[in-house]
Amino acid sequence: MSYLNNRPKTIICDIDGTLVKHHPPMDATKPTHKLELIPGTRETILDWDRKGYNIILISGRRESMRKVTEKQLSEIGIIYDQLILGVGGGERHLINDMKPNGKTKTAFAYNLVRDVEGIKSLEL
Secondary structure (H helix, E strand, O other), X not given: OHHHHOOOOEEEEEOEOOOEOOOOHHHHOOOOOOOOEOOOHHHHHHHXXXXXXXXXXXXXXXXXXXXXXXHHHHXXXXXXXXXXXXXXXXXXXXXXXXXOOOOOOOOOOOOOOOOOXXXXXXXX
């Protein structure tokens, strides 16, 4: 267990509906569209960064929208280590192995109410 406590956590987090208010894809990816943060998002992301967590943002947005998405996130102060686009809107499953003791879980999933809960309430 102490081995895990010395390693940084990796946070894999969706963007639209989780960090910012969800909009129809044609609106959300327009270069002029300003993202609307869900309350507590920026503070939580900054806290995760201070703790040394690896922050990976994912989205169903197309890869061709990378520059627009990067600009939108920068404008609202959202920092991250990696941005993965083109993930799609279907079910997402996180699959990982347990540590050799066979008891220490290393993968968790949280489903938040779109546009409402946000990440501030998570206990990671």
